[in-house]
Amino acid sequence: MIVAERKPIEKILEMVAPYKKILVAGCYGCVTVCLAGGEKEVGILASQIRMARSKEDNPIEVLEQTVERQCDAEYLEKFRDNIAQVEAVVSLACGIGIQYLAEKYPKTPVFPGVNTLFLGANIDVGKWEERCMACGDCVLDKTGGICPIARCSKHLLNGPCGGSQYGKCEVSKDVPCGWQLIYDRLKELGQLDKLKEIIPPKNWLRAKGPRTLVREDLTLER
Amino acid sequence: MGENGKRNTRVGIYLCDCDGKLSKKIDFSKVKTVIQSKADFEYIRVAKRLCGPSELQELSEEIDKYSLNRLLIAGCSDPMINRRIVEVAENKGIVRYFVDFVDLFALSEGKKDATEDAIASVNETLDLIGMKADVKIEELDVVPDVLVIGCGIEGGVAARAISKKQPVVLIDGGLEVTDGLDLVKGAKNLTVKTNAKVLRVSGFPGEFLVRISENGKVIDQKFGAIVIALGAQPVYDKSKYGGVELGGPVLSLSQFVKSRPECAGKRFTFVLDKADQDSLISHATVLREAVALKEQGAADVNVFYIDMKVTADHLEQMYEKARSVGINFLKYVDDLEIRTTSTSATVRYREPFLPDVGIVEVTSDYLVLAEDFVPFSVTQELAEIMELRLGPGGFFQEDNVHFLPIKSNREGIFFVGSCHGPIHGTELTREVEAVAAEVGRFASGKVRVPALQPRVEAEKCAVCLTCYRSCPHKAIEIVHDESLNNMYHSAARMHPLACRRCGTCAAECPGKAIQLPLYTDQEILTKTKKPPTLVAFACENSGALAAELAQKLDSQFQEKFKLQVVRVPCAGKVDVIYLLKALERGAEGVLVFGCHQENCKYIWGNKRAIKRKEQVRKLLEDIGIERDRLEFVHIAANQGNQFYDAVKAMAEKVRQFGTNPGKVVR
Amino acid sequence: MNRKKVLVIGGGTAGMTCALDLAERGVEVVLVEREKEIGGRAADYCCKATDECNRCAACLVLQQRDKVLQEPLIRVLTSAEVKNVARNGKGYKVSVAQGEDKSEYDVQAIVVATGFDPYDLGKRSEFSYGVEKNVISGLELERAIKEKGSLTAAFGSGIQKIGFIQCVGSRDLSIGNGYCSRVCCMYAAKLAKIIRSELPDADICIFYMDFQSFGKGFSTFKKELGELDKIRFIRGIPSKIYGFPYDRLTVRYTDSLEGRQKEEKFDLIVLSLAITPSRGSRELAAQLGLQLDDYGFFAPRSDEETVVTNQPGVFLAGVCEGPKDIPQTIGHARAAAGEVFNYISG
Structure with missing residues (x-):
């Protein structure tokens, strides 16, 4: 899941400062699950903006709407009536949703209401942890199911840096050393020999620009 | 939810003059005419004295005649009298939640002519009636069988008593203690399994599915209720x-x-x-x-x-x-x-x-x-398997008076005897009697309950598990059904027999998909549409009752402080949105009254409310509004003075702050 | 709908719990209360929470009263008394008087939930109870704190030395009360604790025979009371209290651990009066054909079935069967409701 958190209110107020009527757009997808941009957060932000502007003697009208996902055009269509009425939109979707919404409504300024943080797991209510950095070339088969890119602070592919102590990363004693975790897991699986295999460097070069995924076997010919 | 409810709603409105006492201040014919001209209802009349036997009889007949399924009674607020009206309604199949009262005495107090107030109040109540979720009395099938865990004396006594009314399976829970087996010799309806452990418990009260290993053989069996009677170990x-x-x-x-x-x-x-x-x-x-x-x-x-x-x-x-x-x-x-x-x-x-x-x-x-008496070592494991909470000394049971003597944090699972703290034999007798009475509810194989558990709007449910994880009673399951209208075809569901209706889940839900009947967001936000100076969200186990006592100390106190008290089932139901909205709509200060620490009937509702108070205080602070306009107060039902003092202190504080700068003028 | 009907005598903790439980099971209840309001004695108790709940359970009683008043299946008759009871098949025909009004009910079962009365010191003058205004009972202290909000609000700021005297009328063979009232040690301790949190410098003593702390963590509670809250525990029940000097009280006692007679001055003395059978128990027992135990509490049929009596269709709930604290009373009343339900549906 994509994990995001609400932007500080002063940043958002700055973005909407010139406007008198805006829409706060929520998403029932990942940002609802990570408690950053669902219907409730939309209500909270809208309320906060109205109060802040009222305090400045500069009232603003704030509409509220939440759709299933802001990363699908069909759902974005539901915003059309509301967007027609407003001068700007604050989207509480992840970075993807915000951009896609902006793309679909090119005449209306769209602002981010959240900071998109990482791809993570929901450990418990109010706790999330990063697990994947979407490198596009998964090596989990070689590392006992623990990602060295996401879990090692230095993204090292072939063993620890040497700075870990008592299983904790030298970056912070609250962070477990990713490579310690990999070692422990491989040992438990009886696959320590996998450590001997050298993982070649990843090609981070984005010669082709942003990544896309097209599955010819699935695409729909209209 | 509103859509459906509205179409089938047939409201009867009764304006009661209370023997001529009210018509001095209220022009009933005008009220009737104005309401008739715009509102959506089935029948309206002015009654002379609705609580009299002949008028009650008439009311009863009119319910049939006009097929009424909702009642709005505007008149006095005497609970004894209202109860009689509800009795008539219930006899005609209108459940109590659909009989609403407007207190005309209260709203006409100190006024010469309260006609307009009466009209406004009746209209507002009509709106609220339209928002109510339908609550049916459901008859549910339940499994009468009871699982008793513990073959010591305590388990034996419990199993023997329960087996008089319903089938019992008695297991030793993996302990070697078997001195209670003599007590159940020859008992009918009772099966003993030794060297038997609980491996897993799923499902809900009335139909727990329990996986038991007996001498290494694994079986699954359904039980309506579970009684833990492991005893304690002398060390x-x-x-x-x-x-x-x-x-x-x-x-x-x-x-x-x-x-x-x-x-x-x-x-x-x-x-x-x-x-x-x-x-x-x-x-x-x-x-x-x-x-x-x-x-x-x-x-x-x-x-x-x-x-x-x-x-x-x-x-x-x-x-x-x-x-x-x-x-x-x-x-x-x-x-x-x-x-x-x-x-x-x-x-x-x-x-x-x-x-x-x-x-x-x-x-x-x-x-x-x-x-010393200490819990058996299996306690911890069993608590994890059954999602039960432990208390002081590692014994079963929350250390909270609401749970005494035999309740656990889950409906349908009970404790008897020393497994929840060492007890003496005569107390055991009384606990066994109490537990037999509780599980006895399932003895006939059927139970009737009002469907008051929260409802989930699948379209909004992101299946995020927030409710599932924050439910103190383990009353929530995630169900998958193709008819559920969201991308997962899944949604949370609250079980009617497992849910204790605190509403914590509804307040936690990030998608606002969960609504607690009678306390929906729409109802609460409508009630606080035009807040006076102060708004108090008060838990009905503590704050709301303390407010009544405060009212007795000074009958004018709500007017004096311009206070509105909003009753909630638990402080844990108080949503961040309610707090923000109250301030946005112009309240100068907002109070949340919840139970004392370690006294929340729903375990952590008061703690959740405190967290939300902190969250909202931060949100206010960030936009330059005084954080202290919001306060959480620990209180108990018998603390009228403390309620009064807390309100007075807030009134004083907001007076010093001056006008709430965040108030949104429309 | 043809509902079963049950008479519950007594609108206190036990009676209300039992009535609510029966109503929840779809049974109609006639709840008869002698006083003007339902709630019983515990409705007057104060909250004993300090920075957290101290588990006195008094709040539960008001929660129940609120529910009873909203419950249409419970017909509450206050200032009412049961006049006549006659067997009628498996059930009873009863008449209830409310002042001049009399009403008759056919009920399938009767629950006795008449609670208790505090020990009546009557002519015993050694504690100056009823003579000196600052010699009060534990119940009076509870009510005063509940109504006024604090000890100081109730008794003025001059109260700096407070004594609790335990076992007044309990464990006292000279008056035939050979039983412990069970609740007094814990409530005195909890009252002492809230007074300490209000008055950090006051001198607070508890005079006792054997301190009856039981329940999870209560021995720690007592220990903390002594060590952290500086409550003095004095083993010995005073023999004499008299008003001296001026508006203070002199307490004469023998500290059994020191073996010496002593006198100390106090501002407020709180007597933990025994739980005794409520007045009228004897008459009610005669009316219903029930047995009383050696001390005048209603006797159950056996030690194993404490809610069932020797009369079919008549059940016991709560303290009328013997001293209990609030949670025990609630448990007992629920058990009674279960038995009643079985009886009337069988």
Whole structure:
């Protein structure tokens, strides 16, 4: 899941400062699950903006709407009536949703209401942890199911840096050393020999620009 | 939800003049005309005195005649009278939640003409009636069988009592304690499984699916309810007796009870109050055993004690008897010193009552030392499997008065006996009676409950598990059904028998997909549409009742402080949005009244409310509004003064702050 | 709808719990209360929470009263008394008087939930109860704190030395009360604790025989009371209290641990009066054909079935069967409701 958190209110107020009527757009997808941009957060932000502007003697009208996902055009269509009425939109979707919404409504300024943080797991209510950095070339088969890119602070592919102590990363004693975790897991699986295999460097070069995924076997010919 | 409810709603409006008392201030014909001109309802009339027998009869007939399924009664607010009206309605199949009252006396107080207020209030109540979720009385099938865990005396007593009314499976829970099995010999309706452990419990009250391993064989069986009666384990702790080891003349109390030595002519000494300080078990046992020894010809019986505990049936009499048969009760204050030889033991102590005598030695052939009672080691594991909460000392049960004596954090799962804290036999009897009464609800295989558990709007449910994880009662499941209208075809569902209706889940839901009937967001936000100076969200277990007491102290106090009290089932139901909206709509200050720490009926509703208060305070602070315009107050139902004082303090505070700058003028 | 009907005598903790439980099971209840309002004695108790709940359970009683008043299946009759009871098949025909009004009910079962009365000191003058205004009972202290909000609000700021005297009328063979009232040690301790949190410098003593702490963690509670809250525990029940000097009280007692007679001055004395059978128990027992135990509490049929009596269709709930604290009373009343339900549906 994509994990995001609400932007500080002063940043958002700055973005909407010139406007008198805006829409706060929520998403029932990942940002609802990570408690950053669902219907409730939309209500909270809208309320906060109205109060802040009222305090400045500069009232603003704030509409509220939440759709299933802001990363699908069909759902974005539901915003059309509301967007027609407003001068700007604050989207509480992840970075993807915000951009896609902006793309679909090119005449209306769209602002981010959240900071998109990482791809993570929901450990418990109010706790999330990063697990994947979407490198596009998964090596989990070689590392006992623990990602060295996401879990090692230095993204090292072939063993620890040497700075870990008592299983904790030298970056912070609250962070477990990713490579310690990999070692422990491989040992438990009886696959320590996998450590001997050298993982070649990843090609981070984005010669082709942003990544896309097209599955010819699935695409729909209209 | 509103859509459906509205179409089938047939409201009857009764404007009661209360024997002419109200028409002095209210023009009833005008109220009737105005309401008739715009509102959506089925029938309206002005009653002379609705609570009189003939008018009640008439009301009853009109419910049939106009097929009414909702009632709005505007008149007095006497609970005794309203109850009679509800009784009539319920007899006609209108459940109590659909009879609403408008207190015309209250709204006309201090006014010359309250006609307009009456119209406004009736209209507002009509709106609220339109928002109510339909609540049906549901008849649910339940499994009458009860699983009793624990084959000790306590489990045996419980299983025997329950099996008189419904089938029981009694298992030992993997413990080797089986001394209760004698008690259930020949009991009908009762199956015993030994060397049997619970591996998994899924499902809900009325139909728990329990996986049991019996002698290594795994079986699944359905039970309506589960009773844990594991007992507690006596453990001798030598550190409490200056390191004295058991053996030779030194016995632990349980060793002594199990194999009482030949007593004629022998000297015995018991030591109490070094161990087992939180129960009466050792005291009761020692009194019983001491008297028996004396009667069987023991030469000398001494009992060392600090406080003789007699708070159970017959114990004071037993203590009297023990003294009358010549048992020596020796109170000690300072530490005891114990010395042993292979054939005798000596206790040295300072005699507190005879300061001149000083140190005294008591030598006997047997020294019997009380033990502590601790939970069996399987407690932790069972608690994890069954998602039950533990309390002090690692015993079962939340340390919270709402759970006493036998409740767990889950409906349908109960505790009996020492597994939730060591208890004495006579208390056990009463606990067993209570637990038999509770599980007896399922004995007929059917139960009727009003469907008051929260409803989930699948379209908004992101299946994020927030509700599932924040439910203190484990009353929520995620169901998958193709008819559920969201991308997962899944949604959370609250079980009607497992849910205790605190509304915490509804307040936590990030998608606003969960609504608690009678306390939906729409209803609460409508009630607080035009907040006065102060708004208090008050838990109905504490704050709302304390508010009533405060009202008794000063009948004008709500008017004086311009306070609106909004009743909620638990502080945990108070949503961040309610707090923000109240301030946005112009309240100068907002209070949340919840129960004292460790006293929330729903375990952590008050804690959640405090977290939300902090969250909203931060949100306010960030936009330059005084954070102290919002306050959480711990209170109890009997603290009217404290409620009054908290409101007064907030009134004073907001007076100093001046007008709420965040108020949004429309 | 033809509902079963049950008479519950007594609108206190036990009666209300039992009535609510029966109503929840679809049974109609006639709840008869002698006083002007339902709630019983515990409705007057104060909250004993300090920075957290101290588990006195008094709040539960008001929660129940609120529910009873909203419950249409419970007909509450206050200032009412049961006049006549006659057997009628498996059930009873009863008449209830409310002042001049009399009403008759056919009920399938009767629950006795008449609670208790505090020990009546009557002519015993050694504690100056009823003579000196600052010698009060524990119940009076509870009510005063509940109504006024604090000890100081109730008794003025001059109260700096407070004594609790335990076992007044309990464990006292000279008056035939050979039983412990069970609840007094814990409530005195909890009252002492809230007074300590209000008055950090006051001198607070508890005079006792054997301190009856039981329940999870209560021995720690007592220990903390002594060590952290500096409550003095004095083993010995005073023999005499008299007003001296001026508006203070002199307490004469023998500290059994020191073996000496002493006198100390106090501002407020709180007597833990025993729980005794409520007045009228004897008459009610005669009316219903029930047995009383040695101390005048209603006797159950056996030690194993404490809610069932020797009369079919008549059940016991709560303290009328013997001293209990609030949670025990609630448990007992629920058990009674279960038995009643079985009886009337069988």
